[in-house]
Amino acid sequence: MISVTEEEVAIDPADYAQAKINKSLSSKDKIGLLREMLRIRRFEQVSLKLYNQGVMAGFLHLYIGQEAVAVGTISIMGDNDHVITAYRDHGHALAVGMGMNECMAEQLGKATGCSRGKGGSMHFFDPDKNFWGGHGIVGGQTPLGLGLAYGLKYKGLKGSCFCYMGDGAVNQGAYHESLNIAALWKLPVVYVIENNKYSMGTTIDRSSAMRNCLAERADGYGIVWDIANGEDLYEVRAKAQNALERAHKHSLPTVLEIDTYRYYGHSVSDANAKKYRSPEEIERHKAHHDPIHLWQKRLVDEGVMTDEEIEKLDESIKNEVNAAAQFALDSEFPAPETIFEDVYWEVDNNTAAGSTGRHFFGD
Amino acid sequence: MPQITYRKAINDALAEEIIRDENVVIIGEEVARYNGAYKVTEGLWERFGDKRVVDTPISEAGFIGMGVGASMLGIRPVMELMFWSFAYVAWDQIINNAGQVRYMSGGRIHCPIVIRGPANGGTGVGATHSHTPENFIANTPGLKVVCPATAYDAKGLMKAAIRDNDPVCVMENTLLYGETWEVPDEEYVIPLGVADIKREGTDISFIAHGRAVITALKAAEILAAEHGIQAEVLDLRSIRPLDEEAILRTVAKTHRVVLVDENKPFCGVSAQIAAMIQEQAFDDLDAPVQRVCSLDAPAIYSPALEKIQLPTPERVVYKALQIL
Numbered sequence A: 001m002i003s004v005t006e007e008e009v010a011i012d013p014a015d016y017a018q019a020k021i022n023k024s025l026s027s028k029d030k031i032g033l034l035r036e037m038l039r040i041r042r043f044e045q046v047s048l049k050l051y052n053q054g055v056m057a058g059f060l061h062l063y064i065g066q067e068a069v070a071v072g073t074i075s076i077m078g079d080n081d082h083v084i085t086a087y088r089d090h091g092h093a094l095a096v097g098m099g100m101n102e103c104m105a106e107q108l109g110k111a112t113g114c115s116r117g118k119g120g121s122m123h124f125f126d127p128d129k130n131f132w133g134g135h136g137i138v139g140g141q142t143p144l145g146l147g148l149a150y151g152l153k154y155k156g157l158k159g160s161c162f163c164y165m166g167d168g169a170v171n172q173g174a175y176h177e178s179l180n181i182a183a184l185w186k187l188p189v190v191y192v193i194e195n196n197k198y199s200m201g202t203t204i205d206r207s208s209a210m211r212n213c214l215a216e217r218a219d220g221y222g223i224v225w226d227i228a229n230g231e232d233l234y235e236v237r238a239k240a241q242n243a244l245e246r247a248h249k250h251s252l253p254t255v256l257e258i259d260t261y262r263y264y265g266h267s268v269s270d271a272n273a274k275k276y277r278s279p280e281e282i283e284r285h286k287a288h289h290d291p292i293h294l295w296q297k298r299l300v301d302e303g304v305m306t307d308e309e310i311e312k313l314d315e316s317i318k319n320e321v322n323a324a325a326q327f328a329l330d331s332e333f334p335a336p337e338t339i340f341e342d343v344y345w346e347v348d349n350n351t352a353a354g355s356t357g358r359h360f361f362g363d
Numbered sequence B: 001m002p003q004i005t006y007r008k009a010i011n012d013a014l015a016e017e018i019i020r021d022e023n024v025v026i027i028g029e030e031v032a033r034y035n036g037a038y039k040v041t042e043g044l045w046e047r048f049g050d051k052r053v054v055d056t057p058i059s060e061a062g063f064i065g066m067g068v069g070a071s072m073l074g075i076r077p078v079m080e081l082m083f084w085s086f087a088y089v090a091w092d093q094i095i096n097n098a099g100q101v102r103y104m105s106g107g108r109i110h111c112p113i114v115i116r117g118p119a120n121g122g123t124g125v126g127a128t129h130s131h132t133p134e135n136f137i138a139n140t141p142g143l144k145v146v147c148p149a150t151a152y153d154a155k156g157l158m159k160a161a162i163r164d165n166d167p168v169c170v171m172e173n174t175l176l177y178g179e180t181w182e183v184p185d186e187e188y189v190i191p192l193g194v195a196d197i198k199r200e201g202t203d204i205s206f207i208a209h210g211r212a213v214i215t216a217l218k219a220a221e222i223l224a225a226e227h228g229i230q231a232e233v234l235d236l237r238s239i240r241p242l243d244e245e246a247i248l249r250t251v252a253k254t255h256r257v258v259l260v261d262e263n264k265p266f267c268g269v270s271a272q273i274a275a276m277i278q279e280q281a282f283d284d285l286d287a288p289v290q291r292v293c294s295l296d297a298p299a300i301y302s303p304a305l306e307k308i309q310l311p312t313p314e315r316v317v318y319k320a321l322q323i324l
Helices: A006-011 A027-052 A067-074 A090-095 A100-109 A142-154 A167-171 A173-184 A215-221 A233-250 A280-288 A292-303 A307-328 A334-342 B006-020 B044-048 B061-073 B084-104 B136-137 B150-163 B210-225 B244-254 B268-279 B302-308 B313-322
Strands: A083-086 A131-134 A160-166 A189-195 A226-230 A255-258 B001-007 B026-027 B053-055 B076-080 B114-118 B142-147 B168-172 B180-183 B196-199 B202-207 B232-237 B238-240 B256-261 B289-294
Touching: A027 A067, A027 A090, A027 A100, A027 A292, A027 A307, A067 A090, A067 A160, A067 A189, A067 A233, A067 A292, A083 A142, A090 A100, A090 A131, A100 A307, A131 A142, A131 B084, A142 A173, A142 A189, A142 B061, A142 B084, A160 A167, A160 A233, A167 A173, A167 A189, A173 A189, A173 A215, A173 B061, A189 A233, A215 A226, A215 A255, A233 A255, A233 A292, A280 B238, A292 A307, B001 B006, B006 B026, B006 B044, B006 B150, B006 B180, B026 B061, B053 B256, B061 B076, B061 B084, B084 B114, B084 B168, B114 B150, B136 B142, B136 B168, B136 B238, B136 B268, B142 B150, B150 B168, B150 B180, B196 B210, B196 B244, B196 B302, B202 B210, B202 B244, B202 B313, B210 B232, B210 B256, B210 B313, B232 B244, B244 B256, B244 B268, B256 B268, B256 B313, B268 B289, B289 B313
Parallel strands: A083 A131, A083 A160, A160 A189, A189 A255, A226 A255, B026 B053, B026 B076, B076 B114, B114 B168, B142 B168, B202 B232, B202 B256, B256 B289
Antiparallel strands: B001 B180, B142 B238, B196 B232
């Protein structure tokens, strides 16, 4: 079993800025990371506004507070690294480079949406950007992430699959089955547990038995695990890089638990601070542990950006989001006949296999 | 023409497709070194090695989901379920992931996966091991399901299923694995969604799938020998896609129908076929559509009763005589 490498040990845990993956960042790169986090936050704030206006159906699971996890981990990825996540998927979608227009339009169920209005907020996909969703069932994506890693290894590609999940998903059987197979077959999958402390309205101490942390359960499978502070972008990147290298160089899995916090409810319709946590707890995180504010402060301290430049960047992002919202509002709903499209590949592509027998029933 | 078993026919289909396409990989419990719990994959690991024939732990949700994920990347996994009854622990992976991911991605993703294994009662293994979930699968747009009744069909349908770019569930039958049929040496593929007349007749139509086709054929022989009645037996072969035209043709020809179905009657495959016939061929019917299904209780263990719980030729004959 590959344990923590010498290089990993050599990093001063107090200063992940010195990790190789972070030292190589240019000022432009650092500003880019801020831009990505701000884009997620502003996108979701406008999404919430639209939801409250009643133009969006179903659920809205906001990622606000967790932005450094998706942005930090995805920022280190290369051409053969893949991403799959659960229903709190806007952050990962934007971080892999999906456009705001198509994401916003999807939430409104419009034909211009990334899934042509068929998936909604929980089901964003863009395989061209190695992004495989957006999955609605807690833990259901964990075997799929395993399969993407299996596929990469089968094809002989040096890559990885980062499979994201919440702390509530760690008690699903499919996840444990996946860990067993990942270890058994040495598959390059990285399970990223985004531990925001609450599985819907149930606190972690009421849902998960553990010794010290959730990732430590990986010990039982002989899988290397680590834990990271999700408010520190440098630390997230450094520890994700270790996992990525373990996948690339040794074709081995990792469980990486990232400590984080969501400001809004499990979905925006839940009781949130009224039932299972205090408003003070949320305010404390916003004031002292916000990953975007901390990164902004870091960039100012490092002399990368001034407060005015940050303000200007934020304004441009707000404009981008507002334009995306307008695009979504102005877009058409899908035509009724599209209900029967995208069900079967063979039918959509008018192949011989798609033309024998009846595929759809009823009227 | 050579006579081979249903089991060997599937084995040949798997071997030919492994050779034809480097992305085809056989995955499941005991499929490699053990040669398959029912010996369907016998010899494949020895011939093709660790990469192409892979033993899994007993983890249906884990390995079926893994196959779905790999198929999204273009691998063509052929997943064996030791019994389709075990699919229920992998249901989320089959229904939500294999079945819905194309739709929810607006057509950006597809899953060329095959999930195969036996789905039948009649073997004295009790209710947990005797499920026939083709109706559940057929109720899920996005999935396809076929139920071959003969070695010839099993081979041709399996090859079509592996080449198909959508998820296909192949439901086999342990009671048929050892039965033999004529299967040509030359390569052939049977398209999904094409039914087959297994016996020509003029007086009444028996419509069936899977092993119920064999039951219907036996009933047709009894009717011919004892009553001088010529029954036509239509084998659906594929449930979804469904060959509706073949059903309508045989109804128009004989005007009387008995549906034979090892599903339970409530919301079983034959319920869909009956609804379709009354909607589209009402004027062709000279009598109400009859159904012979498994008796509507969990699969019983007792061998004496299990035999009569499944459709029998005698029950089919009885129902036929009611409407002749």
